Amino acid sequence: MAPAESGEKATSFAMACSLLSRYVRQNSTAAADLGLAIRAEADAKRTSAEDTQRGETTKETMDLFPQNAGFDSEAAMKEAPDAREPKKRQLTIFYGGKVLVFDDFPAEKAKDLMQMASKGSSVAQNPGLLPSPAVATVTDSTKIAAVPAAPIAVVNAQKSAADIPQAPKASLRRFLEKRKDRLTAKAPYQGSPSDATPVKKEMAEGQPWLGLGPQIANPDLSLCKEGSQ
């Protein structure tokens, strides 16, 4: 069966490519001995620390995506910056609807900043200065990381379902409107007693959600590459 073969071939091809890539990177040090230098493209956004961390043959596009595609050694390297300097961490400030993120913020300065901020917020609230929902929140990123283990409230499931009714696909909805018109125009063409199936009252108005893909298009390569629709 053709689909089975192509699926398996694809994975093994990708694995072969990643092995080849690893070989290339290993050999690049040997190549350096030959006097050939390979450098990553200069990128103003990246700090110099990150540059040396990531090695010499990485490309801009690869750096941005967390998936590794088999680059295990890179994953290990990514861990390093956090472990290296425990005294500097990421600082995030929410202020007036804006977000500011500072990497490698020294812990002491963060403490000072937080003390200053807590003093500042207890000062008289002048409504003229800040818009009402403005909350200044200074969080050390370690606090954010610590939270997920905390117990989480169980959601009131029934209530939530009624809040977001299923939505039909636009094309089908237009057709169903037309069908409704047709039924009201002439005699009902199929009797469907509503007592046959119990229906939730609040759903009577709701439109069904047709959470499906679009009209079936010709399966071309782009479908494989970029997902559904």
Add this chain to the structure above:
Amino acid sequence: MGGEAEDGERRLGRVLSFGIPDTALGLVMGYVEDPWDRDAISLVCRHWCRVDALSRKHVTVAMAYSTTPERLFRRFPCLESLKLKAKPRAAMFNLISEDWGGSASPWIRQLSATFHFLKKLHLRRMIVCNDDINILVRAKAHMLVALKLDRCSGFSTASIALIARSCRKLETLFLEESNIDEKENDEWIRELATSNSVLETLNFFLTDLRASPEYLTLLVRNCQRLKTLKISECFMPDLVSLFRSAQTLQEFAGGSFEEQGQPVASRNYANYYFPPSLHRLSLLYMGTNEMQILFPYAAALKKLDLQFTFLSTEEHCQIVQRCPNLETLEVRDVIGDRGLQVVAQTCKKLQRLRVERGDDDQGGLEDEQGRISQVGLMAIAQGCPELTYWAIHVSDITNAALEAVGTCSKNLNDFRLVLLDREAHITELPLDNGVRALLRGCTKLRRFAFYVRPGALSDVGLGYVGEYSKSIRYMLLGNVGESDNGIIQLSKGCPSLQKLELRGCYFSEHALAMAALELKSLRYLWVQGFRSSPTGTDLMAMVRPFWNIEYIVPGQDEPCPEHQKQILAYYSLAGRRTDCPPWVTPLYPAF
């Protein structure tokens, strides 16, 4: 980088390519067409990335805001075919307002100025204005072979007429489901008919454009290579001469059995002529009296779309049992379990099945038998082993049915199930074990949608989804999970998940942010229905460079119809969006 360094690189490149010169490497790569394989090739080393880029013929940019036109050109200067998508998929369900964004203008300007080899362009869910088309035509008319404005809006028939007049090499003109401003009747069809003789595909299905039989027939006569014709509503008896002239036609959709919106007294369609080459059909508003039109051709049909017909369950059965060669079937759930059993018995070659939901405005069914349950699901699983795409709306379900899919439907690469809100009571919930069995069994699954109701998939079930979705790249989950634990468990797995859509799940902002950071392949996230944090800031946990986050908050006068906040987040090399409407708040870190 000086010339010497580049030279050195090239030498190294050749060394690492085992002495194969670039030209040869490019030729070898040319035989690799699968985009995933090309992706793997481009990651081997910089040299191979460059050779791949120069030899790549087609690129799909799934999220137009993830890059800029200039960047795309810099990497792929020799591109012959481009597909761009912008608005979230939810736009097809009227959940995204028209002014969210997705303008094609910057792209078309770049394409027109550069991309000297571009022959095919496909824009999906974008806004294309008349000026854009003007610019495109002026630059590319002599080269354009395929133009698809797919679920787009912003242009009028005047632009279509311009395309028709100017693009004489056009083989494909696709406008399906676009919202087009109609200015001068259907003159554009006449323009197309008289200017073009190489057209193979014309598609304006599901648009509101008028189409007169005279001009359509003229088109068919002049375009002798026409294989696919998908039109809007046009009275079938008026198309008789069209079909007589269309000897190469393979696919037809549209037409209508109503004259100007008025249902007509029954005519005899038993001897309606379709060309022998025609084996893909979708006829609008076909009812009891008209279905006989299919009978002489049913045995040859490979694709049949009955989504827009007025047929009962029994009538579906009568048609399907005559179609043993069907490869694609699209229906509404009025087909019922009984109809699906007939499909399972008859359509052994079926590869694609779509069962949409029918309307039950008053809470009733279209037909007493018009509902799908585990019975129909199991019948199809057992009867149609060749299925690769399967989308279905069910009113009832059991774990055994999902297990049957996992056991029998080994070729599935795309499975989507929606559990309707019709029935108050479902036979068997939760569906954790069934979902697990399905995911373990369908090893080729790349796309998966599971839209159910609260209680149908527990946190444990979500954990199964995470654990057994090795190859799944796209997932839509609706009303799943019990608590934040669910999404956290899911995010520990799903190693290949690139695009995730969540609706009505009510996870907290914090949990969503954690999950987004944990899912290692995630590059696109869309959520509607979530628990906001008191200060609205928990989402910030996922703020990071190159990750664009859009917080969509409709206000009182805002157009978003569901009045529910949405989160849209995606990787982008393009930086901040500069065209957000006021009700979209972008969240970015400060560098």
